[in-house]
Amino acid sequence: MDNNFQSAYQEEKERLAGTLREIDSVLERLRGIPVYTGHDYTEQVLEDAREQRRKDLAKLKPQPYFGRLDFQENGEEEPKALYIGKIGVDSEQVSDRPLVIDWRAPVASLFYSFTGGLDAAAYEAPEGLVEGLVYLKRNVVIRQEILERVADTFNRDSDAPAVSDEFLVYRLGENKDNKLRDIVSTIQEEQDKIIRAAKNTALIIQGVAGSGKTTVALHRLAFLLYQYKEQVTAEKMIIFAPNRMFLDYISDVLPELGVGNIAQSTFPDWAAGVLEVELPEQDTQQTLNAWFETEGGMPEITDETPGRFKGSTALMGVIEDAVKGLEAEAVPPGDFSPWDGALLRRSMILKWHNEEYRPYPPAKRKERVMARLHRWIEMELKKSPSLAALKDRKKKAAAREKQYAAKWPKYEPLTIYKQMFGAVKAPEGIAEAASAVIPKAVQKETAAALKKGQIREEDLPPLLYIHYLLNGGEGTLRFDHIVIDEAQDFSPFQIAVLDLYVKGHSFTILGDLSQGIHAYKGVHAWEEMQALFAPEHTAYHALTRSYRSTMEIIDFANVILAEGVHSPLLAVPVFRSGNPVRVLSFAEAAPAGAEETRLAAVRGALAELSGDGREYRTVAVLTRTLREAEALHAGLADQYAGLNLIDGRMTEYRGGLSVLPVYLSKGLEFDAVILADADKGHYGEAAWDAKLLYVGCTRALHELWLLHSGNLPSYVRPPSGEERL
Incomplete structure (x- = not known):
């Protein structure tokens, strides 16, 4: 440990001790104030503020801050040490700066945007651009009130080179658990x-x-x-x-x-x-079977594929026309008579609908008109000459009002949608307008599904x-x-x-x-x-x-991206090296024994992965299909207690060892990944197959293994030749 580091470590250790003392002091004072439970609004507001401060300080204490920035604003005599954490807290002992600055505060943006150099730095504040000089940028790791690490990424007064990626690499090298974590201490400029x-x-x-x-x-x-x-x-x-x-x-x-x-x-x-x-x-x-588990690969996708078409905005115009058509013909033909001798002219109902309630959307407009009509009936009932007449008129009015309401369009989304696709009889004009835009194959398939009561995600x-x-x-x-x-x-x-x-x-x-x-x-x-x-x-x-994977994994996946997916946007790795990607073949097997052979290969890979002192918290075995994942899970369950099968129905990711089809792994990440069937029989030469394999490879943080029974896709390039299990 050199003298400069020793000095910085001791300085930060003393600062942390002082911060913790101040937090304890303020917490003790706040907890000593009786909680206000009365009804005075001002006191309630003050109590809410105290309670929030109690919670913030308690949350802050295990890890008060993660960064330090010494910044001298133009016009100031000397730089100030600004400590940045997840929550901002004012100091009660130092008046000219907070105890901890919230990472979202304007000045904290310098901690993320400043990457070194002797030139002036600046940040946008509510009062305008603030310029000055950065003297020190320091990362610190504090866990449970203990200072574990200090790393300077810039020091104006030192000749030592900046180590901007050293702290990032250190944090990225940590093993995963079953939850995504914040990156507030390692946010990068972009x-x-x-x-x-x-x-x-x-x-x-x-x-x-x-x-x-x-x-x-x-x-x-x-x-x-x-x-x-x-x-x-x-x-x-x-x-x-x-x-x-x-x-x-x-x-x-x-x-x-x-x-x-x-x-x-x-x-x-x-x-x-x-x-x-x-x-x-x-x-x-x-x-998912039709798309991910179909023999022969993915069906051809065009703009007339149901999901693609119904996801396009072309359908919006058809819907607008259908709703407008219903709205224009909404008021039933003829006058309304609740009983013989009483008459409400259609012209008056049209005036209500087309003028007075025009600002309302159709369903609300219908409600307003029918409520107005009901009030008109009630006013007319008051003119009844006798109780007997009143009773008779009420009975007739109720029946005719119900009959009249039934003549209005059904403003139900599913009914209108079915009319557009011909799943139910449609008013004149709607079916014709829809069929002019909706491809026949899409219309036929959707109508068949709707008739069976099936609402698909693409229909939403x-x-x-x-x-x-x-x-x-x-x-x-x-x-x-x-x-x-x-x-x-x-x-x-x-x-x-x-x-x-x-x-x-x-x-x-x-x-x-x-x-x-x-x-x-x-x-x-x-x-x-x-x-x-x-x-x-x-x-x-x-x-x-x-930032997820080692350079070796990213370089390997980039070949799949470039040669299989044909994407020009390749990943740029952080300088974090690890074990080489391993591409291992296992013995060819007759069809009857293919699953057993694959199972034996996976068992061998898992055994080797758990050796050499590796202590991975999360490991995934990825298969091409759900059926194969289920078979592997069944074959491994007796040997690995707590083995998870992820099949799309789970609502919780538990970590540990998991088996799942590759298409369900998207969005997740694991310390180590084994692709159980990386051969051409499972991943063809189409870009879509390459995307699936790319997804699988890029789930791995530290270790990636590909197993296959021979015949690799052309875009899979073993980094140092193929190995055999």
């Missing part, structure tokens, strides 16, 4: 720009595997709540993720950042709630749009911000509909086209989404640096 981007923007982020897209989006939510605290609330934000297990996987990040009450959902679950329908539970293997955006046109946004939460993860699997129609439910086009849309394995429903280019917004309301960022 990530920080996205996190701090303006609120009212549809931000589209293309990021290679391991670039931190999901984590960046979650940190962006925390930043928006800090920066725009008067304009946004956590209760009016939502995260859309690909499945419920992934939601569980990311569930700890926001609480770690001190943020709660942000809704997290899948799009189908949220849409079903808005539409007040129950989606039929479909078996995972049945649902059109149904939501019909619901919105009929009812407006009434009764539905309008969000301040929406995060969409794995957005390459979303359709333009989904985004267009969600834009109706968010203020100011405020989106964070993130994904990776190279991982677009759901190409039958998702986008093939980000321009499909950018086209939905005016240029001033959208921005695009590309994250090419991968």
